[in-house]
Amino acid sequence: MPNPIADAAEAARPRSGEKYVTPQGFTAIRDGVKAGGGSVVRPTGILRKPSWLRAKAPSGAGFQGVKALVKEHRLSTVCEEAKCPNIGECWNAGTATVMLMGAVCTRACRFCSVDTGNPRGWLDAEEPENAARTVELMKLRYVVLTSVNRDDLPDGGAGHYAACIRAIKERNPSTAVEALTPDFQGVLTDVETVVDSGLEVFAQNIETVRRLTHPVRDPRAGYDQTLRVLEHGKRHNPKVLTKSSLMLGLGETDEEIAQTLDDLRAAGVDIVTLGQYLRPTANHLPIERFVTPAEFDKYREWALARGFLECVSGPLVRSSYRAEQALNRNNAGLNNGSLQTGALAVGK
Numbered sequence: 001m002p003n004p005i006a007d008a009a010e011a012a013r014p015r016s017g018e019k020y021v022t023p024q025g026f027t028a029i030r031d032g033v034k035a036g037g038g039s040v041v042r043p044t045g046i047l048r049k050p051s052w053l054r055a056k057a058p059s060g061a062g063f064q065g066v067k068a069l070v071k072e073h074r075l076s077t078v079c080e081e082a083k084c085p086n087i088g089e090c091w092n093a094g095t096a097t098v099m100l101m102g103a104v105c106t107r108a109c110r111f112c113s114v115d116t117g118n119p120r121g122w123l124d125a126e127e128p129e130n131a132a133r134t135v136e137l138m139k140l141r142y143v144v145l146t147s148v149n150r151d152d153l154p155d156g157g158a159g160h161y162a163a164c165i166r167a168i169k170e171r172n173p174s175t176a177v178e179a180l181t182p183d184f185q186g187v188l189t190d191v192e193t194v195v196d197s198g199l200e201v202f203a204q205n206i207e208t209v210r211r212l213t214h215p216v217r218d219p220r221a222g223y224d225q226t227l228r229v230l231e232h233g234k235r236h237n238p239k240v241l242t243k244s245s246l247m248l249g250l251g252e253t254d255e256e257i258a259q260t261l262d263d264l265r266a267a268g269v270d271i272v273t274l275g276q277y278l279r280p281t282a283n284h285l286p287i288e289r290f291v292t293p294a295e296f297d298k299y300r301e302w303a304l305a306r307g308f309l310e311c312v313s314g315p316l317v318r319s320s321y322r323a324e325q326a327l328n329r330n331n332a333g334l335n336n337g338s339l340q341t342g343a344l345a346v347g348k
Helices: 004-012 061-072 087-092 127-138 158-171 188-195 210-216 223-236 254-266 293-305 323-328
Strands: 019-021 027-029 097-100 115-117 142-147 176-180 201-203 241-248 271-276 310-313
Touching: 061 127, 097 127, 097 158, 127 158, 142 158, 142 323, 158 176, 158 188, 188 223, 201 223, 210 254, 223 241, 223 254, 241 254, 254 293, 271 293, 293 310, 310 323
Parallel strands: 097 142, 142 176, 176 201, 201 241, 241 271, 271 310
Antiparallel strands: 019 027, 027 115
């Protein structure tokens, strides 16, 4: 049956790459990258998505329940904003990754579909309590928090992030908290604010190899800056586990993957995740290759041989995917060998 209200809302929604005004009154760009903005070199052929990257469409009672909770408490989730392919699996299992400090990022990384803009200092003062209440209602034993970058705030949002963690711990003392944070522009005192807030896992994603850091990441991000943040977090509080993530399929070589694993391990990182880069819109960077399930298994072995406590590695793995299973030492229950590995077809 046609739904005139839903149809009208969809028609009013800005298209990918278009500017719009948020309910808080500042301008943002839908999906983070302007339409046709920047110089993206596209391959002559189009890589067709292989069978092992097919995820089920999100549906089901569990999915709808999490969606209702998130809406009720005015929370953003990276599951929705970053167009995560695992949203159906995770939400039906009753888990979600909460994205703090709004849904608009001050940076414009070329792989990420989170909206970008300048929130001009806006924060939801009720967010710490709303996040804590949501974790309580979902009965989560393990919660992953992430956030947009907030370069418009004096501390990059570190104080607000820490307040959310403390609120969650106060209501849910037995819940483990993993925080996937911004780099706070490399200000190490801001890193300490978050690391000292009571969390169990501190994460900051390196995203790609050194050579591809720019143009993949925003100019304000940096390969060495991420390594310094991770190293300092571990040194400041050795009891906290540290974690990072690497996307594959952007043009990196095996040698560069190995070097990045070496660099992360040298910074004291305990856990690493490896997943396939998937282009969120036509305005984002193209996919250079689809990494096979067998290759993901190979890279996992490389990481374990370097001394990581765990490497969760697979085509649909994202930093927060099955995060609560990371220390089970079984690739978070993934079996890459069961995935189809047929030849890729390339269309013109």
